[in-house]
Amino acid sequence: MVWYKRKENIAGGIIAAVAVTLILGLSLGLTRRQKTIKSTFFSRCEKFKEHDCQKLWDLFEKAHVNKDPCNVPVEAYDPLIAAAPFIPDCKKMMFWSGTKDVVHDLTAKRKDCYFTLEDTLLGSILDGLMWCGKNGKDDTFTTGCPGWSDCENNPVRSFWKCASAAYADAACGDVTAMLSGSTTTPFDPESIFASIEVTRLKAPRVSSLNVVMVLQMNAKSDCTNASLKNLQNQLDPNITYSCKDVAEHRVEQCGSQPQIMCGSCW
């Protein structure tokens, strides 16, 4: 009898210990995940002076926290975007599609020449991050979130649509777009550049759109590609269009040789 009791007590103790460890582990894990995106947000935000990072974080969370992660509309991020307006530099604005790495390798080294959405406050804070909220939860999660194509109204996609629209609205002067010659449809109607940014460029604020078609080895398309006709049809007719085929190594050269004048990169 006594022996049975002792065995029961030991088993009960083990179960309780396992339960406590699991609960502690789960809540610690949750806090750590929370901390990771929150601390990334703040450390990136604090690199930009004169911004209330706490206010931006609160607006960011308000857009998706406690919501179905497949039902966050683009407009949910309007208050966040409005709190951090874009300050365009009309001589440098760069758009891109399918060329993220080559563009950012270049802009990291040639801030004197080019400026992308990812160089703006919100673009630089949220670039490369994944997040979502969940119904009935007060946290921002970074795992278990819908992927880019799992549902249209996921928070990451909605944020980038909202930010891209505001960035294109702010565009001015001569703008550049780097497209990829490695695909058969460099101006892809599904892309954010085609579906949101191009149609928001407006003359006379914007005077020209200069496409740089980045050509890698075995390129599949160049400036003669049929999809670029659609680009021209969608573009405000008072904006001057041009397209130049440029080898990728030439773009890289522009980054590695700061003595090259911005206008002579290609």
Ligand code: NFD
């Ligand atoms: P893109 P875009 N799966 O190269 N922007 O024209 C996953 F997982 O096709 C900036 O659509 O060019 N991710 C950012 C995907 C994001 C998928 C969106 C996919 N199937 C838009 N498709 C940014 N900084 O992240 C697309 N993505 C994601 C603005 C992936 O992260 C910029 O101002 C990919 O790198 C730029 O002028 C990114 O979306 C234009 O819109 C862009 O896809 C580029 O959008």
